[in-house]
Amino acid sequence: MTTLTEARPPVTEEKAPRRVALRPGAWVVWGAVVFFLLILVGIVGAVVVNSFGKKWFGGWLPKGWTTHWYGATWKEFDLGSVLTVTLEVAIAVVVVSVIVGVPAAYALARRNFPGKRVLMVAFLLPILIPPITYGVPLATVLYKFHLAGKLSGVILANLVPAVPFVILVMTPFIEQIDPKIEAAARMCGAKTWVIFTRILGPLLIPGMLAAAILVLVRTVGMFELTFLTAGADSQTLVVALYYSVSAAGIRAQQEIDAMAVIYTLSMLVLLVVALRFVNPTQLVTQIKERD
Amino acid sequence: MSQTKISELRLDHVTREFGGVRALDGLDLTITGGEFVALLGPSGCGKSTALNCLAGLLPLTGGAISLDDRRIDGLPPEQRGFGMVFQNYALFPHMSVRGNIGFGLRMAKVPKADARRRVEDALNLVQLTDHADKFPGQLSGGQQQRVAIARAIVMEPPLVLMDEPLSNLDAKLRLEMRTEIKRIHQTLGLTTVYVTHDQEEALSLADRLVLLREGRVQQIGSPEHVYTEPANRFVAGFMGYRNELELPVKQVNEKTVVLDGLGDGGLTGVRRDDLGGRAVAAIRPEDFTVGTGPNATEVAVEVVEYQGREQAIQARTDDGVELHLRAGTRLAPGDRVTVSVPPERVLVFAAESPAAPEEVA
Amino acid sequence: MSQTKISELRLDHVTREFGGVRALDGLDLTITGGEFVALLGPSGCGKSTALNCLAGLLPLTGGAISLDDRRIDGLPPEQRGFGMVFQNYALFPHMSVRGNIGFGLRMAKVPKADARRRVEDALNLVQLTDHADKFPGQLSGGQQQRVAIARAIVMEPPLVLMDEPLSNLDAKLRLEMRTEIKRIHQTLGLTTVYVTHDQEEALSLADRLVLLREGRVQQIGSPEHVYTEPANRFVAGFMGYRNELELPVKQVNEKTVVLDGLGDGGLTGVRRDDLGGRAVAAIRPEDFTVGTGPNATEVAVEVVEYQGREQAIQARTDDGVELHLRAGTRLAPGDRVTVSVPPERVLVFAAESPAAPEEVA
Amino acid sequence: SPNSGGGAKDVTPDKVPDNPKNPVTLNIIDVAGNLQLTQGMIDEFVKAHSKVIKKVTYTKATAPELPGKIKAQQSAGQVQIGLVLTGTDGLSAGIDQNLWVKTDDYSSRIGNPNYQAPAAKMQELAQGHGMELVYSPAGPLIEYNPQKVPNPPTTTQELLAWAKAHPKKFQYARPANSGPGRTFLMGLPYLLGDSNPKDPKTGWTKTWSYLQDLGKYVDYYPSKTSETMTNLANGSADMIATMTGWDINPRALGQVPPGVKVTYLKGMHWVTDAQYAVIPRGVSADVVSADIQLIKWMLTPQQQAKAYDTGYFYPGPAVNGVTVSMAPQKSQQVIQQFGRPEYDRWISQFPMETSLPAEQQTAAFDQWDRTVGGGKVHK
Amino acid sequence: MASSAVVRPRIALRHRLAERGVDRTLLLLLPAVVFVVALFIYPFVYGLQLSFQPQPGSEAVSRYGSGPFADYRNFFGDAYLRDTIWTTLKIGLPAALFNVLASVPIAYRMRGRFRGKRTVTTILVVPITLGTVLTAEGLLAFMGPTGWLNRILLDIGIVDHPVRLTHNYWGVVFSLVITGFPFAFLLTLSYLTGIDPTLERAAATLGAGWWQRFRTITLPLLAPGLAITFCLSFVLAFSVFPSAIMVGEPARQTRVISIAAFHAAFEQYDYSMASAIAMIMGAVELIVIGLVLGWRARLYRGATGGKG
Ligand SMILES: Nc1ncnc2c1ncn2[C@@H]1O[C@H](COP(=O)(O)OP(=O)(O)OP(=O)(O)O)[C@@H](O)[C@H]1O
Ligand SMILES: Nc1ncnc2c1ncn2[C@@H]1O[C@H](COP(=O)(O)OP(=O)(O)OP(=O)(O)O)[C@@H](O)[C@H]1O
Ligand SMILES: [Mg+2]
């Protein structure tokens, strides 16, 4: 056993110098992040403070506080049901657009076929062309088939830009995944559907999450198409919000702010819920980074 | 997915091109059920391509594949029901080892309890029980490879395709895994197509060897056949006839031939080709013996490599011909020794016979 | 990046944990400049981990690495200037073969013309000139591996770390590449740390072998030393002493020992440990000879594997002890033969000596 | 074509029953903020006439998008909106595109509302395709902070001089997005004595050059009236354009300090404003019937009194004979506290002009955008 | 053998098609294509043909007659309209570029593992929920002349008059950055984490410093994703509308093309002109995106990890 260890001085207990000091680049980046966040706090803070303020005629803070504005808007727009509708629409659009969009993105990412360019343009157009142009005829079609004026119409109309959006976002994600992994799944007898749900699904979660969040944001914020196809009981929050911002007439600034805060809060809840479930960093890499 | 056994798998002129270059060029092969076929050939000769075509992962550029007289080359991989061990493993990064191995069983809707048992068995087989809950990213190379093997084998598919499944394992483990693969192959009556670059593995496992070169078959035959009677100079070179001595032909007999330039009496060997003016004698290093005997010649030892009980020797004759041989006795560079080789161990090919390529395009 | 040669690289108690499990446990090793060190050990024993720690890709959990008495374990990999061939290649998928190989030279701002020449040389070396413009995704497994080798070697780094660089190459090519690696190592005076699972490779290439098991060093020594005098039962098993026969001790002498149960006169071997009641005799299959001689015993042949000139035999004594041996003569299952082994080729360890693990945790 | 009612089929008046066969669910869409004034009236109607309307749903939206929505429904033959409450913009867009039912056909059933004279003029803008519900003389008025502006301007020239002396302290919002902004714009031709106050393209030479001069001292044009109010409140502006409702209501809401004052410029003509109820073509006979009854109800003096609200559209009622004292208690209290007695005087004192028809308004906004708001680019 | 000889041509065709990328995988496109055709193509074609039918009595017709291109000629003939393209590009391009470029280094830093990473990520993504209205209101309140920001600046003494940060070009750009950055960041971060870190390690052993690793390994592998991120950010920024009005100077500096379209559609009720403007808008975007995607097509796109 003499070969096992060689004579050597005792190991020094001193810790190796680690790369702890941040490089200048890092300082700049983190500085920029902090700056951005400060601005953000200011912007959000100003609105939130005002929405609770009684009167704010300049000065650092309003004179007096109240929650009256929230009650007022809530009542005026019956926000309870509006929020429910918004939630339903948002979730339906996200789910359907992901289900329809991801397979299409898959085909676009994995295959080069004649006519692909034309198809890409066809998928790009709904994102590029403002709804002004196609909103009314689209709504006509939907009314004709008795789909508009209720939830289904709002959902369908919002899907028009959402599906291409998902396709566009997901294509690079799918390109990143090694096709060999799919091949392996097929060799295990997995059909296309299973490949999507069991193999690509989990690997694409960060991408789908990103796409879903963005679609969600766009849907909740999509005024024109929603308005054109909504019925009395299928209004979404943004319609109410736009009304309060740009409709004729007088309303308290605080009330608008209160509504904006409600809008943001409801989106925030959705976002945080989404982020709780999945982290926007890829599972795979996470595991790799553990070493 | 047919879990029934295969009775015949036929490849008819299977061809696959990549951008005009034929990676696989008219492969004709009939595999009978329960056979263990090994694909051999230099790096880049089309072995993986052949497996991928068989599995249905690459569309064919030409030819046909039929299983028991049913054309299957149009079938998607999941409907062929073959198992495959990928050269690069292709493990599911988001599933634990257990999840990876059990995936196929879940697909086949094997009852939970049964599946669990089979997964545990497979884990045991590849000696990964302790790592069952790790993810592929947390495994060593060899561990990953074993997961890939287990994942394919646990399905007990009628046809298993294995692409260098043991390349990252140490000698001891490789031996064990090899035995296991053989055992499974036999007990389950599977048909196996196996790619390896390890001759010993190929020889000991396979019923039949297929030698490929630049996408074209060079020889198909039993291990012994290929080993002792390589069809051409390329196969000989690839099968371990490391000494390829290009020498002028002195005398051609019916079965044997005498070449000039090695030893005093020339080099007598077995004739394998029609011969022109020059020929190539192919000799395995281990067929040389140190000491006088047939075809004796004196050489100077140049390089000695330690290889345990034996040494790998590079030596040179006085005529400047380089020889590779193995010696059990200790030699040192500079030593002069006489070596000999029995004529039946010397294969003589025409110099034009396809050579083991320096470069495989 | 220091292109100067290394004079001494010292690993002091280098330790690396993954979530509490020690993949590398107090590795002490001093590598002198120009040395060729091979790391050996079963799959998952920590070889890649050791290389990664050396390269600076994994932070240490404990211990220190010093290069010529300078602590380097805090340095980022790019400042260490070591070259590395990754076990999984890690080729840049968006660069051509040429681009991959030339990457390091571009980073080092080697003049264009010079770099081009060196890349071409490296391409030549790994026989990929014809594939120079392909992308990694278009290469076969072995071709990718050769790119990985070329990419590391073209830099001529003072220390090269190679993680199973030849595992996906065929025998012929492996032999050639092995020679090239050795040649480069010698002509450039590089220091090389080499992981392999191929014993022959390790024995013939390395100046020194390091045997690892579960992250701990088992033996460090010259190939011959490790081969003939394994430090313990584990090393013996790993180095090819495939027969590990646990038998009762009959008689203990100063240097030798006689065990009960094999042959009539017992099994005489070299004593390597202090012995208790039972001991383990480690014997290589190739050390058995068919025929009478010392330690003769009669066995029944059970399994015969074709391995070319030789056969791998699995046989059993009348006492039920299983033996692995090799035979040049043809045997068939059921044959009864007498086999013998010289006592100096039988190593006897205490039964408690660490065994080659069935399962490597 | 975009200008037709598409597939909308009109019900002819003879098909419209006096009472709906079945009580209807009425979808009311408000694009003018009109519900603030009229929701009380409607709710009371529904309570009192559950046989006519069993339920109302309210939708609020902005005017511009409304025609598109109605048109989509009409082209599909699926009109779901039963009644629209709109300002002049939505009204005339719909008239242009033939979206509204001709209410004149039902004048016998509605009866002749006893409109005040200026309100009656505003009703003419509806061209028989809608009924005016509320009315306000609006503006233009100047609102200022008396602490900063002890002597408010009394003429346009004084205003210009003041603005010059106090750059960036006078503000009015972009007319296209602001009631006071557009009232100021439409009132200026009268104040300046332009050749044709009804024709912004050719008849407003003085107005345009005045606004350009004034623009030199205007910091920027907010895109919402409320922002001018905020600026007045926090001191970044000292004088802004306003109108009656925008003077009273924000102070009542606490947006603007109660102490600010309002004045007018010499030569003032009121530019009146009104809001209407219109019925989209293509609704069922029952809905038309319910609409007619509802409109009639809303035009009774008792209901009209609710239009005083909190000074939001001051005064509000469109018909004669409605006094503050008839309004709900809360209205009375707000008007008492934040109303200005001088308004009644000014309303009777100055001539009333209807606001421009939508087309001319658009032209005026466009011109303003090009030459005043965007003028700085081209100079 | 006879039977297989008969079917051979059919199968060969299938293989040939597969070689060109036509196989059953393309069926996956079907739902999306059906969707786009059913719900988008008809309305879009309707809008397109509308843009070639100038509205009688409109300004375009009075100037350029009732030919199919009158609306387009009107748009390009009127500097006030034509300039909106330039104005929009001037806002949209820098904002989109900034969002994408700024998100790269931050996302790059966020890849590694550190405590609180999830929190920081979430906080950076949160502004996505603000919506244009809150952003606009917040900008006006916070950055307005009497807002907190100006108060702070005045109190510190950096400036002696309030700085105008709203109701001009910058106001709109700020609002686009605040809502657009998280968008770009979220995408970039997700694309970035799909890249196998081993590749960077390999580059490190070849002597590449962090910047070189980033430039030669990470960036090229990220580029296809960045291209898409840029396209989407650009589309968002190019179609900026509410904030151009609320925090911009809608008559002048921030008179973006969608204001012109809105004006035509909803103030003049000239839908054909609005369609024409929208088509022009789409065309401009398509040109920019076409350039970017054309560039993307030339990049490496494929697996960015794994063995080989
Ligand atoms: N996608 C591709 N595009 C272009 N050429 C390819 C592609 N895939 C493989 N090739 C080429 O086809 C040939 C055969 O490749 P294949 O992977 O079958 O080799 P192999 O026999 O498995 O080799 P190895 O033993 O090195 O794995 C190689 O020369 C390779 O470069
Ligand atoms: N990221 C990780 N997380 C947890 N465990 C890990 C991780 N990486 C490696 N390990 C474990 O550490 C041990 C050593 O791994 P290493 O890769 O060094 O093995 P190796 O000697 O290179 O094996 P092989 O010959 O199979 O490549 C293995 O048991 C492996 O499972
Ligand atoms: Mg291969």
Ligand SMILES: [Mg+2]
């Ligand atoms: Mg390893």
